[in-house]
């Protein structure tokens with residue numbers, strides 16, 4: 146299977162090249178040259194397969210030219226080594242809990258698969274790869290944890306000092322081994338700018354083999370389709386399935402659309418957004434109008450120009466009519482998010498994180514009779530404890546796993562927001 150650029154369908158690369166390059170030089174996104182339909186029998190008997198077995202069946206369609214069957218099995222079993230359960234929250238409304246991985250957010254799935262693919266592709270090379278990531282909180286943790294102890298790969302994470310939550314900081318700074326954390330005296334944009342400059346720096350490129358773990362990397366996107374199959378498998382009532390996906394960059398929801406295109410019986414999707422509601426607005430009138438990003442309580446969804454929009458178009462043969470037949474939008478502001486968290490807790494005893502809350506409310510707002518609803522719970526609520534306590538108006542006990550992490554010692558190098566110092570650090 147080859148992958149083309151959404152900006153130029155005639156340029157094709159292998160899976161390996163798409164993974165290593167992350168995105169084409171023409172700034173498009175890699176997209177599979179054909180979307181394979183899964184075997185009917187496999188789809189009919191999903192409940193005979195474990196999560197990694199489903200993952201293997203889905204991913205081998207795309208990777209078999211570049212990763213031998215046995216190796217893929219090993220990678221997938223390693224990457225998907227945690228549960229992704231469906232839990233009923235109330236009648237007809239279920240949640241797919243994507244937060245049982247090491248950093249308690251769905252990004253673990255993609256980051257772990259990408260890390261293992263890069264590790265494998267690098268086995269035959271002699272020089273080590275250095276992954277540079279700037280993070281505003283969540284992504285860095287998933288990437289760091291995903292690459293932890295992967296041979297031949299070093300990770301340097303830049304994060305803005307004082308601007309990530311305590312739990313997020315611990316996730317970035319307590320791993321050790323091949324993961325190094327740089328605490329930058331600046332904001333996220335400063336971190337991002339230094340990373341971008343490093344990629345363009347000849348001196349650095351002469352000495353280090355740099356790579357990025359960008360969220361649009363095909364190896365982060367493809368495995369996210371796996372858990373839609375897993376959800377289908379676990380549901381008792383599978384009729385007219387509607388998935389509501391809390392969205393920012395739209396990687397997660399478009400991976401669901403990919404699963405549908407591969408043959409999974411999904412009725413439709415709800416694009417659940419916060420005040421950064423470009424897609425819900427787009428779905429009303431077809432205008433893709435970027436507005437400035439606003440900061441919200443569901444900060445992982447604070448994206449004003451979602452980079453996966455081209456993949457949404459490809460998945461629907463660029464037909465807007467087809468998109469609106471299968472996707473509807475819904476958005477909530479912060480006040481509504483808080484009141485939904487409270488209402489769901491009061492009625493169902495289920496604690497939502499602010500992102501999941503948007504998925505839940507969007508589903509409730511749009512579910513029709515005879516449809517079965519599933520919203521994706523994209524992060525564990527403990528990552529957003531102050532918002533949870535504000536919403537529920539009470540003190541909530543930290544789960545045990547959080548205590549264990551908080552007790553670990555932070556190891557980070559504090560550096561100025563100064564490119565030359567960063568460069569000296571990298572070349573040292």
Ligand SMILES: *Cc1c(COP(=O)(O)O)cnc(C)c1O
Nearest residue numbers: 392393394395396397445523524
């Ligand atoms: C990244 C993230 C999202 C948004 O996912 P996209 O694939 O960018 O749409 C939603 N919730 C949480 C908790 C996230 O970390």
